[in-house]
Amino acid sequence: MNIPNKITLSRIFLIPLFILLLSIPFNWGEWNIGETTLPISHFVAALVFAFAASTDWLDGYYARKYNLITNLGKFLDPLADKLLVSAALILLVELELAAAWIVILIISREFAVTGMRLVAAGEGIVLAASNMGKIKTVTQILAIILLLLHNYPFAFIGFPFATIVLYLAMIVTVLSGCDYFIKNWHVMRDTK
Numbered sequence: 001m002n003i004p005n006k007i008t009l010s011r012i013f014l015i016p017l018f019i020l021l022l023s024i025p026f027n028w029g030e031w032n033i034g035e036t037t038l039p040i041s042h043f044v045a046a047l048v049f050a051f052a053a054s055t056d057w058l059d060g061y062y063a064r065k066y067n068l069i070t071n072l073g074k075f076l077d078p079l080a081d082k083l084l085v086s087a088a089l090i091l092l093v094e095l096e097l098a099a100a101w102i103v104i105l106i107i108s109r110e111f112a113v114t115g116m117r118l119v120a121a122g123e124g125i126v127l128a129a130s131n132m133g134k135i136k137t138v139t140q141i142l143a144i145i146l147l148l149l150h151n152y153p154f155a156f157i158g159f160p161f162a163t164i165v166l167y168l169a170m171i172v173t174v175l176s177g178c179d180y181f182i183k184n185w186h187v188m189r190d191t192k
Contacts, residue, residue: 004063005073007055011080014052015087021045022091034155042095046148052084053141074126078117081137082110088144097147102170106140109177116180120187127184132176139169 001009021041028040059077063069086107092098120127146152146162154161 001072002063002068002070004059004068005070005076007059007062008073008076008080011052011055011059011084012076014048014055015084018045018048018052018084019087019091021048022095033150033152034158036150036155038150038152042148042150046145049084049088049148050141050145053145056081056137078114082114085137085140085144086110088148089140092144092147097150098166102166105170106173109173113177113180116184116187120184123187125187127180127187130176130180130183132172132179136169136172136176139165139172143169 022045024041026039026041028044030037030039031043032038056077059073063073089098089103089106093100093103117127143162143166146154146165149162151160151162
């Protein structure tokens with residue numbers, strides 16, 4: 001197994017740690033932020049999530065730079081991304097930090113695009129990620145980190161930046177999904 005695939009696997013292995021940090025009520029204390037409080041366990045979870053999310057860039061960079069792109073990597077990388085983001089979004093709903101309907105829209109888009117990619121793969125067609133898809137990923141990651149940090153540092157001034165970024169992530173996610181289907185509809189149309 002090459003280094004990019006090991007990096008991708010490390011992202012998958014960080015997901016259970018991330019889930020535990022948000023699921024078990026660790027009593028490590030909390031910080032007061034404006035009108036709200038930030039549990040230290042949420043801060044640690046945000047760090048773990050940010051580190052795990054950064055490995056997405058690292059494994060891709062390393063694989064392209066050293067020409068180490070493999071079928072295993074093509075399978076594991078998007079799987080790791082979707083598992084990490086989905087776990088985070090679902091836990092944010094449980095913690096009442098994100099609206100369930102937004103999370104449902106975001107995760108539904110991911111299922112739909114994955115389904116289209118599977119159909120394409122069955123026909124021997126590889127559908128590459130678009131620039132809009134990359135923007136989608138960045139906005140989702142930023143929204144998740146800001147929500148885990150309870151809108152720090154914007155909570156001090158009462159500005160709901162985390163919520164705004166979550167709505168932006170939802171809009172970009174839906175738009176990128178529509179763009180993806182419009183550009184690749186021929187795959188569905190032309191399949192037997």
